[in-house]
Amino acid sequence: MTASLEQLRRCHFAVDLGAARTRVYVKGAGLVVDQPSVAAVNTRTGALIAVGEFAEKMTGRTPAYIRVVRPVNGGTVVDIEMAQRMLRQLIGDRTRRSLRRRPRLRAAACTPHDADPLAQRAAIETLVGLGARRVELVDTLIAAAVGCGLPVERPEATMIMVCGAAATQVAVLSLGAIVQAQRIPVGGEAVDNAIVQHLRHQHELMLPSQSVRPLQLALSGNGLTPEGPESTEIHGRDVATGLARSVKVDTAAVRRAIQTPLTAVLDGIGKVLRECPPDLVADLADRGIMMVGGSALLPGFDQMLRQATGMPVHIAERPELCAVEGLGAMLEGRIAPMVLDPLGA
Structure with a gap:
């Protein structure tokens, strides 16, 4: 479901609720929130202790009565009440008061491609709250x-790949609409998990949760490319003894370990191209694929796609902010609708 440009121009703020990060754009003020989608709760009292970056730092380091939760999973709100509480804290009292003064406050939100009615309803109820x-x-x-x-x-055809934390979405667009799209349940978290499992099985090493997300720790330099460093040192906890230990990891072995989740992404791209009209595929041979989303910055991922598809692959300038910046452009009226006038009247 996509709203019209006229409806979006009437909105006062927009929210991109992602599995990894939450971003809020306020009309006239720009991007006001860019924080992890995490909240820490006191299970004894139900009080909210922290949200955003501070709550994310608490992951794996809390006593038993503090629970770190993620109210958004795969772009879908799974805990509406917690998502509302998290957003209230992230937006802040001052911005929230200024928004409430607007008559008939309107909001816009991103939803994953082919989101089911329940997921759409959850996003709506979160912002209504x-x-x-x-x-x-x-x-x-x-x-x-x-x-x-x-x-x-x-x-003319344009192909975009949104590389999220929980899923990857691939689509061919033309005339302002989606011609063919595919949602693959593989994202940055699946790649992280593949690395963690490789280190556990091959080196009997457990990575701390905070070291999993920045993949550069495990894939320094050119990362996934064969021209990258042959080995890198990783610090973690020994599975058997529980003591801190460092091991040298062969980056070629890590590349092989993450081939499985990345192969699923390649299969999704192939399916979209096979089901697309031939004229549009011919356009894509020159324009290629545009990668956006936080996981697009995975080192060497673009080169791997280039080699597998034979098409040009580009990474957006600020890939992690593209969705919320697009919402902001629609709110501010910077996108003009295309007018079809075949009679030239």
């Missing part, structure tokens, strides 16, 4: 394409 009288839903693929400057309104 913040005071929104009406919520417009925008497909993440459309918002990201607009945010990275793709000419989505033209009668």
Whole structure:
């Protein structure tokens, strides 16, 4: 479901609720929130202890009565009440008060491609709980394409790949709409998990949770490319003794370990291209694929796609912000609708 540009221009703020990070764009003020989608709760009292970056740092380091939760999974709100509480804290009292003064407050939100009605309803209820009288839903693929400057309104093919934490979405766009799309349940978290399992089985080493997300710790230099460093040192906990230990990891073995989740992404790209009209595929041979999303920065991922597809692969300038910047451009009226006038009247 994607709202019209006219409806989006009436919105006052937009939210991109991602599995990894939450971003909020306020009309006239720009991006006001860019924080991890994490909250820490006191299970004894139910009180909210921390949100965002501070809550993420608490992961794996809390006593028994503090629970670190992620109210968003795969772009879908799984805990509406907690998502509302987290957003209230992230937005802050001052911004929230200024938004509440707006008559008939309207909001916009990103939803994954082909999100089911329950997922759409959860996103709407989350923002209604913040005071929104009406919520417009925008497909993440459309918002990201607009945010990275793709000419989505033209009668020519553009291909975008949104690399999220929990899923990867691939689509071919033309005339402002999605021609063919595929949602693959493989994202940055699956790649992280493949690395963790490799280190556990091959080196009997457990990585701390904070060392998993920045993949550069495990894949320094050129990372996934064969030209990268032959080995890198990793610090973790010995599975048997529980003591701290460092091991030298062969990066070629790590590359092989993450081939399985990345192969699923390649299969998804192939399926989209096979089901796409031949004229649009011919356009893509020159324009290639635009990668957006936080996981697009995985070292060497773009080169691997280039070699596998034979197509040009580009990474957006600020890939992690493309979706929310696209929503912001629609709110501010910077995107003009295409007018079809075949009679030249």
